[in-house]
Amino acid sequence: xxxxxxxxxxxxxxxxxxxxxxxxxxxxxxxxxxxxxxxxxxxxxxxxxxxxxxxxxxxxxxxxxxxxxxxxxxxxxxxxxxxxxxxxxxxxxxxxxxxxxxxxxxxxxxxxxxxxxxxxxxxxxxxxxxxxxxxxxxxxxxxxxxxxxxxxxxxxxxxxxxxxxxxxxxxxxxxxxxxxxxxxxxxxxxxxxxxxxxxxxxxxxxxxxxxxxxxxxxxxxxxxxxxxxxxxxxxxxxxxxxxxxxxxxxxxxxxxxxxxxxxxxxxxxxxxxxxxxxxxxxxxxxxxxxxxxxxxxxxxxxxxxxxxxxxxxxxxxxxxxxxxxxxxxxxxxxxxxxxxxxxxxxxxxxxxxxxxxxxxxxxxxxxxxxxxxxxxxxxxxxxxxxxxxxxxxxxxxxxxxxxxxxxxxxxxxxxxx
Amino acid sequence: xxxxxxxxxxxxxxxxxxxxxxxxxxxxxxxxxxxxxxxxxxxxxxxxxxxxxxxxxxxxxxxxxxxxxxxxxxxxxxxxxxxxxxxxxxxxxxxxxxxxxxxxxxxxxxxxxxxxxxxxxxxxxxxxxxxxxxxxxxxxxxxxxxxxxxxxxxxxxxxxxxxxxxxxxxxxxxxxxxxxxxxxxxxxxxxxxxxxxxxxxxxxxxxxxxxxxxxxxxxxxxxxxxxxxxxxxxxxxxxxxxxxxxxxxxxxxxxxxxxxxxxxxxxxxxxxxxxxxxxxxxxxxxxxxxxxxxxxxxxxxxxxxxxxxxxxxxxxxxxxxxxxxx
Numbered sequence: 001x002x003x004x005x006x007x008x009x010x011x012x013x014x015x016x017x018x019x020x021x022x023x024x025x026x027x028x029x030x031x032x033x034x035x036x037x038x039x040x041x042x043x044x045x046x047x048x049x050x051x052x053x054x055x056x057x058x059x060x061x062x063x064x065x066x067x068x069x070x071x072x073x074x075x076x077x078x079x080x081x082x083x084x085x086x087x088x089x090x091x092x093x094x095x096x097x098x099x100x101x102x103x104x105x106x107x108x109x110x111x112x113x114x115x116x117x118x119x120x121x122x123x124x125x126x127x128x129x130x131x132x133x134x135x136x137x138x139x140x141x142x143x144x145x146x147x148x149x150x151x152x153x154x155x156x157x158x159x160x161x162x163x164x165x166x167x168x169x170x171x172x173x174x175x176x177x178x179x180x181x182x183x184x185x186x187x188x189x190x191x192x193x194x195x196x197x198x199x200x201x202x203x204x205x206x207x208x209x210x211x212x213x214x215x216x217x218x219x220x221x222x223x224x225x226x227x228x229x230x231x232x233x234x235x236x237x238x239x240x241x242x243x244x245x246x247x248x249x250x251x252x253x254x255x256x257x258x259x260x261x262x263x264x265x266x267x268x269x270x271x272x273x274x275x276x277x278x279x280x281x282x283x284x285x286x287x288x289x290x291x292x293x294x295x296x297x298x299x300x301x302x303x304x305x306x307x308x309x310x311x312x313x314x315x316x317x318x319x320x321x322x323x324x325x326x327x328x329x330x331x332x333x334x335x336x337x338x339x340x341x342x343x344x345x346x347x348x349x350x351x352x353x354x355x356x357x358x359x360x361x362x363x364x365x366x367x368x369x370x371x372x373x374x375x376x377x378x379x380x381x382x383x384x385x386x387x388x389x390x391x392x393x394x395x396x397x398x399x400x401x402x403x404x405x406x407x408x409x410x411x412x413x414x415x416x417x
Numbered sequence: 418x419x420x421x422x423x424x425x426x427x428x429x430x431x432x433x434x435x436x437x438x439x440x441x442x443x444x445x446x447x448x449x450x451x452x453x454x455x456x457x458x459x460x461x462x463x464x465x466x467x468x469x470x471x472x473x474x475x476x477x478x479x480x481x482x483x484x485x486x487x488x489x490x491x492x493x494x495x496x497x498x499x500x501x502x503x504x505x506x507x508x509x510x511x512x513x514x515x516x517x518x519x520x521x522x523x524x525x526x527x528x529x530x531x532x533x534x535x536x537x538x539x540x541x542x543x544x545x546x547x548x549x550x551x552x553x554x555x556x557x558x559x560x561x562x563x564x565x566x567x568x569x570x571x572x573x574x575x576x577x578x579x580x581x582x583x584x585x586x587x588x589x590x591x592x593x594x595x596x597x598x599x600x601x602x603x604x605x606x607x608x609x610x611x612x613x614x615x616x617x618x619x620x621x622x623x624x625x626x627x628x629x630x631x632x633x634x635x636x637x638x639x640x641x642x643x644x645x646x647x648x649x650x651x652x653x654x655x656x657x658x659x660x661x662x663x664x665x666x667x668x669x670x671x672x673x674x675x676x677x678x679x680x681x682x683x684x685x686x687x688x689x690x691x692x693x694x695x696x697x698x699x700x701x702x703x704x705x706x707x708x709x710x711x712x713x714x715x716x717x718x719x720x721x722x723x724x725x726x727x728x729x730x731x732x733x734x735x736x737x738x739x740x741x742x743x
Contacts, residue, residue, distance in 0.1 A: 004624045012628040029579055036580050042544050043643070045654055047630035048661045050639025057629065092621070098559060098584060099548040100577075101622050256633060272634065346520055353519040360521040 001082060007092070009082040013062040013073055014108060017221060018251040022054040022103035022138040024216030025160035033134030035097055035104070037160060041138075042103055055106040055140060056093050060084055060121055064110030068167070068178035069262035070226040070255055073110050077258060086125035094133045104138030104160070105129065111144065119147035119155065126158035138216075143193060145186045152189065153213075156196045161216040161248070164189045166241065169234045173227040176264065190245040193218045197246070217248030224278060225270020226255035230301030232292075235281055239292035242285070252278040277303040284310055287341050288334045306397050311337040314374060315393050322384050325377040326355050338371035428491035435503050445507045450499035482517045483509060489532040492568045501527055538566050542573035545648055546588055549616040559586040562611035563651060568592050571604055578602045611651065619653040626654040627661060635665035 023041030043052035059073070061083035067075045084092075093105045107125055111118050122141050129135040141159040143152050156162055164186055168174045171183040193214065200213030220241060224234055238250040256269035281303060284290040288310070295309050296302065297316050304312045314321065314337045323332045325347060333344045346364040350356060357378040361368050372383035373392060386392045431450060438448045483505060490498050504524055509516050519525055548559035559581070565573075570588065574595035577588065587596045589608040596603045640658070649655035 004621055007621055008624050008628045011625050015629050015631055029582060032583055034581070034583055038543075042540070044544050045626065045652065046640055046643040047626065048637065048640050048658055048665060049631050049634040050636035050643065051629075051631075051634075052643070053626065053629060056625065095618055096622065096625075098581070099550070099616070099618060099622070100546050100561070100581075269633070350519065350521045353515075354521065356521070363521050363523075363526050 003088070006082045006084060007058075009080055010059045010062060010084060011057060013079070013110075014057045014059045014106070016072060016253060017057065017106070017108060017142075018253045019140070019163065019219055019221065019249070020052050020054045020057060020106065021161075021216075021219075021249070022140075024248065025138060027136050027138075027160065027212075027215070030134045030136045033136050034094060035135055035137035037136065037138055038103065044101055044103065054103050055138065056096050056102045056104070057106040058084065058089060058108070060086070060089065060107060060109035060118075060125065061112055062110050063112055065113070066111055066178070066180040068181065069265055070168075070177055070223050070258075072258040074258075086121055086128055089125050090128035090133060090135075093129060093137075094135060097135070097137050102137075104135075104140070106140040108142035109144075115144045115146035116148050116151060119144045119151040123151055123155050123158065126155065130158050140216075143189055143218075145181060145189050147189070149192050152192055153196050156193060156200075156213040157211055159214055161219065162193050162214045163219040163221070164193070165221045166237070166250075167222060168227060169222055169224065169229040169237045170227075173229055177226060177262065187245070190218065190220070190241070190247070194245045218245065219247060219249040219251060221251040221253055223253050223255050225274060226265055230296075231274070231278065231281070231303040232296040232301035234278060235285070235292040235295060238282060239285055250282060252282070271305065273305050274303070277305060277309060281309045284313075289331055290335075308337075310335070311396055315396075318387060321374045321387055322376045323374060325361065325375050326351060336371050336374045338367040338374075343367075428488050431491065431499050431502065432487070435506055438503065439506065439510055445500065445504040448500065448503050450503065479506065480509065480514070480517060486517065486528060486532055489535050489572070490528055492535045492538075492572055493531045494567045495531065498531060501531075535567050535569060535572070538569045539573045541565065541648070542569060542588075543576055545652065546577070547651070547653055548586060549614055550618070551612075551614045551616070553585070556585070559584050560589070560612060560614070561587070562589045562608070564647075565590055565592075570595055574602055574604070616653075623654055623657050627657045630661050630665075632661070632665040632667075635662065637662060 020043075021041055022037075023039065025037040026039040027037035029036035041054060043054050045053040047053060061081070062073045062079065063081045063083065064071075064073050064075055071077075072079060089105070089107065093102070096102045097104065105125075107122055109118050109122060112121075122144070126139050126141055129139060138161075139159045140161040140163065141155045143155060143162045143164040145164055152162070166183070166186055167178055167181060174181055174183050196213045197217070200210065203210035204212070222234065222237070224231075234252070241247050241250060252275050254270040254272050254275040255266070257265065257267060261267070281290075281295045284295055285292055290310075290313070295313060297304070297312055303309055307315070314335065320332075320335070323336055325333075330344060330348060333339055333347060334341065339347070343364065343366045347356065347361070347366070350360065350364055354360070355378040356364075358368055358372070358381060361371075361377065369383075372381055373386045374384075375381060376384055386395070434450060435448075483502075486505075487502050490502055501524065505516065505528060508524070516522065517525060520529065542563055542565055546561045546563050548561045550557045551560050570590050570593045574588065577586065577595070578597050581597070582599070585598050587594060589612070591609060592607040594605045594608055596605060649658060
């Protein structure tokens with residue numbers, strides 16, 4: 001098979017992994033080597049689906065001995081199979097990197113023969129890059145559940161980030177759809193990676209030259225919408241994983257049906273807006289001081305798809321508003337719809353110079369119109385009168401007539417409204 | 418490094434002139450900064466007009482923040498930048514020592530906005546420069562052509578010197594060029610257009626780009642906000658975009674046909690799919706959401722809840738020079 005065809009198959013198979021981040025590692029450039037880490041990450045391109053291309057994202061092979069029903073590469077799927085050797089991937093990564101196409105490599109693989117055999121190939125690719133190419137760019141390796149701890153630790157010393165996918169929100173879901181996988185084994189792997197990181201950090205406190213271990217941390221991904229598990233259980237699981245394993249991020253991937261799906265799986269794909277709302281909720285947990293339990297309001301455990309979760313929370317908790325821009329603590333400002341982390345920082349900074357009114361807020365690039373019903377500021381703010389009125393929620397919620405525009409064929413075709 | 422750069426790029430030239438103005442007590446609205454031909458920046462007023470003025474001593478120390486901000490703002494393409502910087506300097510000299518810390522001050526706001534645009538432009542150079550390996554007498558040289566919005570190549574070049582220290586490379590832009598042969602970073606004059614030449618790796622890169630795109634998740638609005646059209650023609654993958662959008666449209670219409678067929682045969686309507694036509698945010702989600710609402714309600718017009726647009730607008734605001742958030 002031509003190299004370009006193999007590349008097409010194995011990158012197409014890898015695109016279901018949502019992560020493409022290259023941030024969090026400031027690895028220095030090796031002397032006489034190639035590349036370094038940019039701590040904030042760089043998106044080198046964007047595909048027409050709006051996603052960032054930062055890394056060369058590949059599977060080493062899409063052949064797999066497992067039969068996870070939600071996965072396009074499962075054993076029983078009819079897709080065309082291909083494989084790269086570790087050396088081919090290492091060379092291609094270096095070639096792309098030299099042309100400034102990418103920040104580095106994100107390598108995953110279908111399971112061939114055994115977890116250890118597969119993990120060994122991934123580690124070998126990273127080793128070739130680091131040692132033969134003297135590559136200082138970003139490497140994200142998938143850690144294979146059940147691989148020996150020695151291999152996983154070796155991977156952590158070579159890579160900037162490791163990730164082991166939790167796959168589905170609950171253990172029951174996993175047992176049903178991924179018979180070859182075991183949540184206990186996956187979490188053991190996460191614990192192992194965390195242990196490696198903690199130990200390396202400890203050593204670096206004593207010796208500055210101690211080797212690093214996955215300096216950009218570990219992440220995971222779960223598929224949502226393949227099972228009836230609610231958003232509340234998704235978020236509870238994520239919050240648990242953040243706390244237990246010190247994860248840097250949990251990625252959510254809306255399920256989309258593959259050819260010949262399992263009869264237990266839904267025929268339609270999960271709405272992308274649900275995935276978006278989950279990311280927003282995830283952000284609230286990590287940066288805005290929200291608990292998983294307070295984000296989902298309804299008794300059915302679902303996020304409101306029409307309203308962003310922070311706004312929905314504010315509408316349910318109006319008694320906590322309005323908040324005074326000039327005196328409220330950071331925690332309260334962070335809970336105001338429209339105020340992001342950076343807007344809050346700017347407000348806190350500007351407050352030291354003068355009292356802030358609506359004009360000052362717009363100069364701080366705060367979305368004033370959106371936040372106004374929840375704020376009081378210097379001078380009058382007529383918008384706050386709407387806070388206790390009956391019409392506030394309706395103002396934010398799209399009307400039924402508007403919703404139908406989603407079905408408009410042109411909109412469906414172009415994605416534009 | 419500055420010697421080879423065109424005169425209008427020089428922060429040091431502005432600084433010399435500004436010191437002179439300040440010493441003469443020239444207020445901001447009378448100070449003129451302009452590069453004329455080969456002359457350095459010259460005070461734009463006759464010195465005799467300043468003779469009667471009280472000489473104001475330059476402040477013993479200009480805050481480091483102003484110098485750093487000035488070096489960034491100096492790379493902006495707006496001719497107003499020099500006067501604005503001088504006004505900041507003047508106000509600090511008049512006693513507003515902590516001026517720069519005040520983000521709601523009009524001058525500070527404008528200066529910071531300019532700096533922000535420059536940083537975004539620097540980030541774009543780092544992201545969008547695409548090298549081609551072109552044969553040279555000894556080995557190969559990696560050459561790129563890029564059109565930045567501002568005079569930012571000198572700010573961006575050290576990044577490439579660090580990252581690609583073991584390669585020989587040149588980055589060409591219309592206003593300046595940067596060259597690296599392994600030892601020292603050299604800045605030279607600009608080049609009007611991309612040099613000819615091809616690189617066979619581009620075939621692989623285009624194949625990779627095309628197969629990374631999931632046609633089921635197309636979002637032209639998001640693409641436009643992240644990768645404005647004016648940058649696309651210089652990218653090797655730019656030529657793929659149109660056909661990917663077409664392919665995505667085919668997927669979408671076949672899906673809606675299937676759905677129609679299914680609901681016709683089963684005899685009942687599916688509940689309206691709440692799916693937004695566009696998302697694909699890989700972490701761009703802040704605590705904000707549909708931004709259209711307040712305005713459309715106020716004006717009374719019916720507007721569709723454009724998740725795509727709100728995500729796009731936010732992406733544009735948040736993503737530029739911070740890269741990704743993790």
